[in-house]
Amino acid sequence: MTGQERSEEKSECVSLSPMMEAVPAPPESERVCVFGTGDLGRSLGLRLLQAGYGVVFGSRRPHSRSSLLPHGAQVLGHAAAAQSAHLIFIAVQREHYDFLVPLANQLKGKVLVDLSNNLRKNQYPEANAEYLQSLVPGAEVVKGFNTLSAWSLQNGPSDANRQVYICGESVEAKQAVIAVATKLGFSALDQGFLSVARELEDFPLQLFPQxxxxxxxxxxxxxxxxxxxxxxxxxxxxxxxxxxxxxxxxxxxxxxxxxxxxxxxxxxxxxxxxxxxxxxxxxxxxxxxxxxxxxxxxxxxxxxxxxxxxxxxxxxxxxxxxxxxxxxxxxxxxxxxxxxxxxxxxxxxxxxxxxxxxxxxxxxxxxxxxxxxxxxxxxxxxxxxxxxxxxxxxxxxxxxxxxxxxxxxxxxxxxxxxxxxxxxxxxxxxxxxxxxxxxxxxxxxxxxxxxxxxxxxxxxxxxxxxxx
Amino acid sequence: MTGQERSEEKSECVSLSPMMEAVPAPPESERVCVFGTGDLGRSLGLRLLQAGYGVVFGSRRPHSRSSLLPHGAQVLGHAAAAQSAHLIFIAVQREHYDFLVPLANQLKGKVLVDLSNNLRKNQYPEANAEYLQSLVPGAEVVKGFNTLSAWSLQNGPSDANRQVYICGESVEAKQAVIAVATKLGFSALDQGFLSVARELEDFPLQLFPQxxxxxxxxxxxxxxxxxxxxxxxxxxxxxxxxxxxxxxxxxxxxxxxxxxxxxxxxxxxxxxxxxxxxxxxxxxxxxxxxxxxxxxxxxxxxxxxxxxxxxxxxxxxxxxxxxxxxxxxxxxxxxxxxxxxxxxxxxxxxxxxxxxxxxxxxxxxxxxxxxxxxxxxxxxxxxxxxxxxxxxxxxxxxxxxxxxxxxxxxxxxxxxxxxxxxxxxxxxxxxxxxxxxxxxxxxxxxxxxxxxxxxxxxxxxxxxxxxx
Amino acid sequence: MTGQERSEEKSECVSLSPMMEAVPAPPESERVCVFGTGDLGRSLGLRLLQAGYGVVFGSRRPHSRSSLLPHGAQVLGHAAAAQSAHLIFIAVQREHYDFLVPLANQLKGKVLVDLSNNLRKNQYPEANAEYLQSLVPGAEVVKGFNTLSAWSLQNGPSDANRQVYICGESVEAKQAVIAVATKLGFSALDQGFLSVARELEDFPLQLFPQxxxxxxxxxxxxxxxxxxxxxxxxxxxxxxxxxxxxxxxxxxxxxxxxxxxxxxxxxxxxxxxxxxxxxxxxxxxxxxxxxxxxxxxxxxxxxxxxxxxxxxxxxxxxxxxxxxxxxxxxxxxxxxxxxxxxxxxxxxxxxxxxxxxxxxxxxxxxxxxxxxxxxxxxxxxxxxxxxxxxxxxxxxxxxxxxxxxxxxxxxxxxxxxxxxxxxxxxxxxxxxxxxxxxxxxxxxxxxxxxxxxxxxxxxxxxxxxxxx
CATH class of the missing domain: 1.20.120 (Four Helix Bundle (Hemerythrin (Met), subunit A))
Known part of the structure; x- marks a missing residue:
């Protein structure tokens, strides 16, 4: 059974989400951007909306809006979406990161949260977050949230997965991510510089090390x-x-x-x-x-x-x-x-x-x-x-x-x-x-x-x- | 065994509450009002005091103060209490909601949090929160906290009941309720408009639907x-x-x-x-x-x-x-x-x-x-x-x-x-x-x-x- | 097996801490001081750093800095450390509290959080926190966090120990402590005046009272x-x-x-x-x-x-x-x-x-x-x-x-x-x-x-x- 299957199995508790009819964009609250409209991106977007954030999805084809996207979220082209918010969650697979290179201008000074995981340990020479930083050197990359699943995002944090680990070079960027995590109900722990990212990415791949x-x-x-x-x-x-x-x-x-x-x-x-x-x-x-x-x-x-x-x-x-x-x-x-x-x-x-x-x-x-x-x-x-x-x-x-x-x-x-x-x-x-x-x-x-x-x-x- | 019995059974852990000798009214912190001095109202009041809020109970006979009310809380008449705070928790049974009608003036623009539950599904034609809104159209009604019990309020949130669901028409009102929930240690999730209230009210009546x-x-x-x-x-x-x-x-x-x-x-x-x-x-x-x-x-x-x-x-x-x-x-x-x-x-x-x-x-x-x-x-x-x-x-x-x-x-x-x-x-x-x-x-x-x-x-x- | 052993046993999950390479002092965030560089003091310091606080350890010999202290924390003499922050965690055994007496001037108006526990009930005539208050009458003593262990501080709060009880005379001091607790991911509950301290100190000594x-x-x-x-x-x-x-x-x-x-x-x-x-x-x-x-x-x-x-x-x-x-x-x-x-x-x-x-x-x-x-x-x-x-x-x-x-x-x-x-x-x-x-x-x-x-x-x- 793969993670995808698991999220289905556990999603018995997600019964609440269809209730979510429409959450009007909160007037003064902060906007957050999410790149990626897969399971994880959508669940993250819904959770952000529920916590009172304005959410903008970045999409290649913003006009053919998927019916699965949470009500109340905006969908814009990648460039426009990137410009609309200071914090951008990258819920995209590492293989597709190169689409961010042409956006270098819009991403300058932005905080990019790398949520990605790999299929196995040592799949790539460097951590995904370090690779992302090398592609977009002008942005502040923060690794984090990768131990969460679409399931736990939709159902809210429970005991063991309330803890979210982050790392990154910029203290301000990490503080911004910690603030969002706290508002979503998670407890973020700063683990240090971006060089720790590889260890964070290995976390979900652990198989009973103890x-x-x-x-x-x-x-x-x-x-x-x-x-x-x-x-x-x-x-x-x-x-x-x-x-x-x-x-x-x-x-x-x-x-x-x-x-x-x-x-x-x-x-x-x-x-x-x-x-x-x-x-x-x-x-x-x-x-x-x-x-x-x-x-x-x-x-x-x-x-x-x-x-x-x-x-x-x-x-x-x-x-x-x-x-x-x-x-x-x-x-x-x-x-x-x-x-x-x-x-x-x-x-x-x-x-x-x-x-x-x-x-x-x-x-x-x-x-x-x-x-x-x-x-x-x-x-x-x-x-x-x-x-x-x-x-x-x-x-x-x-x-x-x-x-x-x-x-x-x-x-x-x-x-x-x-x-x-x-x-x-x-x-x-x-x-x-x-x-x-x-x-x-x-x-x-x-x-x-x-x-x-x-x-x-x-x-x-x-x-x-x-x-x- | 009814819920009331259950709260007694589980209350083994409430041993801390008698310790609570007196919490002086915090000088600058926000005031919150609670209507209803039953188990739930009192527990909610105690919890709010412990989290640093000033608490005002609304009572029909404010001068015959019950000895069960938490120390440090004020007791006023309903009208005076309603005027003293922006947020009012309605911890009263639906059958008695009509006492709020004469208070329409004082409740104008206030946020009313409807905490009520019913004894069985479809007991009433419309959700309690919608009924409350129809009685006091000038107030902003937010449904929420109804999955909590006096017991979990006194003992603080634990894993599964840390999650609190709310719904309502006004985004600002919901944000205010989310803020209080967060300070009490709960994680509030916005479920949309007030039409969702019925589903939230059916929650505690579920009997193993899965x-x-x-x-x-x-x-x-x-x-x-x-x-x-x-x-x-x-x-x-x-x-x-x-x-x-x-x-x-x-x-x-x-x-x-x-x-x-x-x-x-x-x-x-x-x-x-x-x-x-x-x-x-x-x-x-x-x-x-x-x-x-x-x-x-x-x-x-x-x-x-x-x-x-x-x-x-x-x-x-x-x-x-x-x-x-x-x-x-x-x-x-x-x-x-x-x-x-x-x-x-x-x-x-x-x-x-x-x-x-x-x-x-x-x-x-x-x-x-x-x-x-x-x-x-x-x-x-x-x-x-x-x-x-x-x-x-x-x-x-x-x-x-x-x-x-x-x-x-x-x-x-x-x-x-x-x-x-x-x-x-x-x-x-x-x-x-x-x-x-x-x-x-x-x-x-x-x-x-x-x-x-x-x-x-x-x-x-x-x-x-x-x-x- | 004593608590010390327990912390070792449970510390299987602390594997993350070595990752913590260096967290640069956050520019504008609040500074917090920790007296005591034992297991508990160090774990608390690490956790505070991870939550974005600047941490100053007070030590008798600040120049012979222990290698065990978390990276990113400052080490000063007791007097200098006390002056650098408004909130001081006292992670020292009661027997050594007298070293605080000469610091009375520096501690004036500061908030002292007494984290100590005793080995058995009724070990001392008065609560440790009350004794501390009598030694340093100019400071605001808040009892709290004593139910936490070095282990739970390092691993973050989980279900049952997310709850932290505090008590003290000053409402402002307690509010400050509640704020720190919340940022660390704990849920602090105000239990009243300092006279409750003895009961809080007896908590970890309970042996299945129920x-x-x-x-x-x-x-x-x-x-x-x-x-x-x-x-x-x-x-x-x-x-x-x-x-x-x-x-x-x-x-x-x-x-x-x-x-x-x-x-x-x-x-x-x-x-x-x-x-x-x-x-x-x-x-x-x-x-x-x-x-x-x-x-x-x-x-x-x-x-x-x-x-x-x-x-x-x-x-x-x-x-x-x-x-x-x-x-x-x-x-x-x-x-x-x-x-x-x-x-x-x-x-x-x-x-x-x-x-x-x-x-x-x-x-x-x-x-x-x-x-x-x-x-x-x-x-x-x-x-x-x-x-x-x-x-x-x-x-x-x-x-x-x-x-x-x-x-x-x-x-x-x-x-x-x-x-x-x-x-x-x-x-x-x-x-x-x-x-x-x-x-x-x-x-x-x-x-x-x-x-x-x-x-x-x-x-x-x-x-x-x-x-x-």
């Missing part, structure tokens, strides 16, 4: 454990007993890989925070940057946690269908109270752990995060998060139970998967336990309040750890 | 398949074997209807996109509107998908309780590796399909959509969406497995439900497969970039497919 | 029913049959406590609305406040409902793992159609009830609520809510089935848990049934539209039940 590393880690872990378990489980059975249990790949093996990867990812989500605390303890200050690898790791904790939740979700489903399958798992039919306690306990721990897991997942939804105070967010993500890790680790330990010491567990001298995956969470929990002992906790709290070891009096007034 | 068609489709499909399966399954057993298996209606039959309806709805969600692509291919341009039926269909794709997810969710629950029931489904106790592969495979495909389904559902939450870039949204809704359809279709094919060719499957010469429901998704997937073949894909991409067959040079500069 | 009562209720109910069932189930079996079934605590008992607590909490969620309606009926008006206990109860309905959903979710998981456990529940192997109907019916009702439950939960997500109109919200929360209660109550009645009349059910003359938990929902449903009978419904609707019994004509014009 998710790449976590996804790679999860795929790598899944593959590694899949082959490890395939050998220990399916190939071992075939080699030693000549039994073909390859069908177990689909459910039994998947149901081992999922919980293993989930638990490892969950501990990878909490490990960097623990490491950062120890680093701060060791350095005795919070005012030095973390090493880059730790920074990057910290930035993808949310993604690690959500992927981990995904694997846990699959694990739950795979576990619950066990009794439906025609091939039942072999089960000891012997009954004794100890086994019953063990079974019910690890299942119960798993359920409680998954319940908390889901709670953490819900709490990471953007609109829920926004409704939380600092302390609430910390409480959920740190306290409840580590409790989840504790419950899931205990669930796995209990699952292993008395098999840890039985030699028959170690086929071909290798430990089963659930033992391997217990290493990391155990380490994280132990380190966290160390951190919350009173004496360590006191030091780390002081450091986070701005205290520095050995340099208490150096620069106290500039430290500002307002948020506990 | 969901009606998809709901009807799902109910229709459910009923049709329910009776079809009732005949093939329960009545057939009764007629041919004299067996009463009517109890199977509750779980077994429900568990056949749910997945069938779910799969059909999911393909109905992706079919219009595919049809639209073929239409664009056939027409050779993206600049012609789709037929109305296709447009309407496209606009309810999200709702189709979410209903489909609901049915899939019920299917999962119905499947998972199978082993709990006292009556177990008849099962072949024979074991062979092929059956094991088959069983585990279709279960595993179902689980993965459902996992992706849930992911699609989460991604359609408003706050998550807003956090995605164009490319990310397209990727999830198109690529992952079609992958989900593929997995679920494969799950159903595998479920059918070798029963497709066995004549005992066709009771009374009718195919089982899961075969019928495979037709549509198979067609959608085949068409999609055609669309992603390189040569077709290249053409469709060019069309979406604004290229037109046979009319390449017609009007290139106005085409603006900025978003790929 | 959830406390519902959590206590759910814990109390869980504990009570746990011990009740422990006695009836485990201890009874031990005393009368000498059987040790203590292992059943983990799953079987938990799976009885969860649904019981869930159903009671769900009815507690709908009971106050029903009581409020009867109170309005009895009083014959909606214009009198509800008693405090009812108000508090109404305000935590959402939390009661969500906790109830959590328990229902655990109940579903506990039920679904029953067949996985090595110890199967005793089951009658006898088969008859009646039992089959009964079993399948109560399971099916439970599934449908849980499906609606989840729908209610999704609808209570902030971003989903915002997208609903009045009528839609009422419909979901009232109509669908009561339907959910009805389905879940019917599910429990059917579960009890023919055991209600069998004396063997009443071990030690006590009723089983599911009977006890049926009392409350049955009462709520009966009362609701009364309320929706046409004659009662008509009266209640009139009352909610503003009608008052016996006082119809008293003050009709001020009543304003705009929202039905």
């Amino acid at each position: 998710w790449r590393l976590p996804l790679r880690i999860s795929i790598g872990l899944s593959a590694a454990f899949f082959f490890y378990l395939l050998i220990r489980y399916v190939i071992y059975a075939y080699v030693t007993q000549g039994e073909d249990i390859s069908f177990r790949i689909m459910v039994s093996l998947a149901n081992q890989v999922c919980p293993i990867v989930s638990l490892i990812m969950l501990s990878l989500c909490y490990l960097p925070g623990v490491l950062a605390s120890f680093l701060q303890l060791y350095r005795g200050t919070k005012y030095r940057r973390f090493p880059n690898w730790l920074d990057r790791w910290m930035l993808c904790r949310k993604q690690l946690g959500l992927l981990s939740l995904g694997f846990a979700f699959l694990h739950v489903l795979y576990t619950l269908i066990i009794p439906i399958r025609s091939i039942r798992e072999n089960r000891t039919t012997m009954f004794d109270t100890t086994t019953a306690w063990h079974d019910d306990s690890y299942l119960s721990l798993g359920i409680l752990g998954f319940g908390l897991y889901v709670l953490l997942g819900i709490t990471s939804l953007p609109s829920v995060i926004n409704a939380l105070s600092w302390r609430e967010f910390s409480f959920v993500q740190s306290k409840l998060g580590h409790l989840t890790l504790l419950l899931c680790t205990a669930h796995t330990y209990l699952y292993g139970w008395n098999r840890f010491l039985s030699s028959s567990t170690y086929k071909w001298y290798t430990p089963p998967g659930y033992m391997l995956c217990l290493v990391l969470p155990s380490v994280v929990l132990l380190l966290k336990l160390l951190l919350i002992t009173p004496c360590v906790d006191r030091t780390i709290t002081r450091i986070r309040q701005g205290w520095e070891r050995g340099a208490d009096q150096r620069n106290p007034k500039d430290s500002q750890p307002l948020i506990p | 969901w009606r068609l998809p709901l009807r489709i799902s109910i229709g499909l459910s009923a049709a398949f329910f009776f079809y399966l009732l005949i093939r399954y329960v009545i057939y057993a009764y007629v041919t074997q004299g067996e009463d298996i009517s109890f199977r209606i509750m779980v077994s039959l429900a568990n056949q209807v749910c997945p069938i309806v779910s799969l059909i709805m999911l393909s109905l969600c992706y079919l219009p996109g595919v049809l639209a692509s073929f239409l664009q291919l056939y027409r050779g341009t993206k600049y012609r509107r789709f037929p109305n039926w296709l447009d309407r269909w496209m606009l309810c794709r999200k709702q189709l998908g979410l209903l489909s997810l609901g049915f899939a969710f019920l299917h999962v629950l119905y499947t998972l309780i199978i082993p709990i029931r006292s009556i177990r489904e008849n099962r072949t106790t024979m074991f062979d590796t092929t059956t094991a592969w088959h069983d585990d495979s279709y279960l595993s495909l179902g689980i993965l399909g459902f996992g992706l389904y849930v992911l699609l559902g989460i991604t359609s939450l408003p706050s998550v959509i807003n956090a995605l870039s164009w490319r990310e949204f397209s990727f999830v809704q198109s690529k992952l969406g079609h992958l989900t359809l593929l997995l679920c279709t494969a799950h159903t094919y595998l479920y059918g497995w070798n029963r497709f060719l066995s004549s005992s499957t066709y009771k009374w010469y009718t195919p089982p439900g899961y075969m019928l429901c495979l037709v549509l998704p198979s067609v959608v997937l085949l068409l999609k497969l055609l669309l992603i073949t390189p040569c077709v894909d290249r053409t469709i991409t060019r069309i979406r970039q604004g290229w037109e067959r046979g009319a390449d040079q017609r009007n290139p500069k106005d085409s603006q497919p900025l978003i790929p | 959830w406390r009562l519902p959590l206590r209720i759910s814990i109390g109910l869980s504990a009570a029913f746990f011990f009740y069932l422990l006695i009836r189930y485990v201890i009874y079996a031990y005393v009368t049959q000498g059987e040790d079934i203590s292992f059943r605590i983990m799953v079987s008992l938990a799976n009885q406590v969860c649904p019981i607590v869930s159903l009671i909490m769900l009815s507690l969620c709908y009971l106050p609305g029903v009581l409020a309606s009867f109170l309005q009926l009895y009083r014959g008006t909606k214009y009198r406040r509800f008693p405090n206990w009812l108000d508090r109860w109404m305000l935590c309905r959402k939390q009661l409902g969500l906790l109830s959903l959590g328990f229902a979710f655990l109940h579903v998981l506990y039920t679904l793992i029953i067949p996985i456990r090595s110890i199967r529940e005793n089951r009658t192997t006898m088969f008859d159609t009646t039992t089959a109907w009964h079993d399948d019916s109560y399971l099916s009702l439970g599934i449908l009830g849980f499906g609606l439950y989840v729908l209610l939960g999704i609808t209570s997500l902030p971003s989903v609520i915002n997208a609903l109109s009045w009528r839609e919200f009422s419909f979901v929360q009232s109509k669908l809510g009561h339907l959910t209660l009805l389905l879940c109550t019917a599910h429990t009645y059917l579960y009890g089935w023919n055991r209600f009349l069998s004396s063997s059910t009443y071990k030690w003359y006590t009723p089983p848990g599911y009977m006890l938990c049926l009392v409350l929902p049955s009462v709520v449903l009966l009362l609701k049934l009364l309320l929706i009978t046409p004659c009662v419904d008509r009266t209640i609707t009139r009352i909610r539209q503003g009608w008052e019994r016996g006082a119809d004509q008293r003050n009709p014009k001020d009543s304003q039940p705009l929202i039905p």
